[in-house]
Amino acid sequence: MVTNRAVFLDRDGVINANLERDGRQVAPTTLEDFRFLPGVEQAVARLKAAGLVVIVVTNQPDLATGLTSRATVEAMHDLVRTRLTVDDIKMCTHVDADRCECRKPKPGMILQAAKERNIDLARSYVVGDRWRDVEAGRVAGCSTILVDHGCAQERPCVPDVTVRSLTDAVSYILSKAEAGES
Numbered sequence: 001m002v003t004n005r006a007v008f009l010d011r012d013g014v015i016n017a018n019l020e021r022d023g024r025q026v027a028p029t030t031l032e033d034f035r036f037l038p039g040v041e042q043a044v045a046r047l048k049a050a051g052l053v054v055i056v057v058t059n060q061p062d063l064a065t066g067l068t069s070r071a072t073v074e075a076m077h078d079l080v081r082t083r084l085t086v087d088d089i090k091m092c093t094h095v096d097a098d099r100c101e102c103r104k105p106k107p108g109m110i111l112q113a114a115k116e117r118n119i120d121l122a123r124s125y126v127v128g129d130r131w132r133d134v135e136a137g138r139v140a141g142c143s144t145i146l147v148d149h150g151c152a153q154e155r156p157c158v159p160d161v162t163v164r165s166l167t168d169a170v171s172y173i174l175s176k177a178e179a180g181e182s
Contacts, residue, residue, distance in 0.1 A: 004053050004117055006124040007173060008110055008137065011058035011089075013129030014147050014166050015040050015080060025149070027060065029068040034076045036083065039167040044084040046170050050177060053117055056080060056089040057109040059132065063093040088113060104128075105135035110142065127169045131157035145169045 011027075012018050017035045018025040028034045047054050056077075062068040077089050090109035092102040102108035114121050126137025129147045134157040137144040146159035147169060163169045 004119045005051075005177075006053035006055055006113070006117070006119045007047050007170075008055050008057045008113070008124065008126045008142065009044075009086075009166070010104075010126075010128035010130070010133045011056050011080070013149060014127055015056065015084070016076075018129075018149075027062060027068075028076070029062055029072070031072055031075050034079065036079075037166065039165060041083055043166045043170040044086065046174060048085060050174055052173075053119060054084070054086045055113045055117075056086050057104065057113070057126075057136070058089070059092050059104050061093070061095045061103075064095050064098070087117070104130075104132040105139070107136045107140035110136060110140040114140070125169075125173055127166060134159045145172065
């Protein structure tokens, strides 16, 4: 029986700051460059206090391309687990050419977590800063929230809600919960 409500969070651009490389927003490739965005710890704590399952779902193709090491990514994830007390981190290490089922915009990581944790996807949310996150959430049957940093999207996306930060996303999610909505 599916009973849990969850919030699936993208990592880069939602939890931690992206870096700019060649005019594009990209994931940090060193532990020294990994910085939590303002208010993230409090935002995740609010979700946990409300009884929501919090799972990070992140594409990390820099592992496949050699831009960063598995040890570095695991050290970043250790920080996320320790400081944010998330319930799980699901990671895809593939590039688009691999055509895997876990790389967003496909919903594989979300579906796997839902099965493992009895999550009701129709009552859950995906929060991300790219069209890939929104599409993965839409296909999985979740409500979608785009954290818009003012960066141009590679493809247009139509999230259910657009906000400026994870803090704003959490306020929206909790206001829906208080109103008795999904």
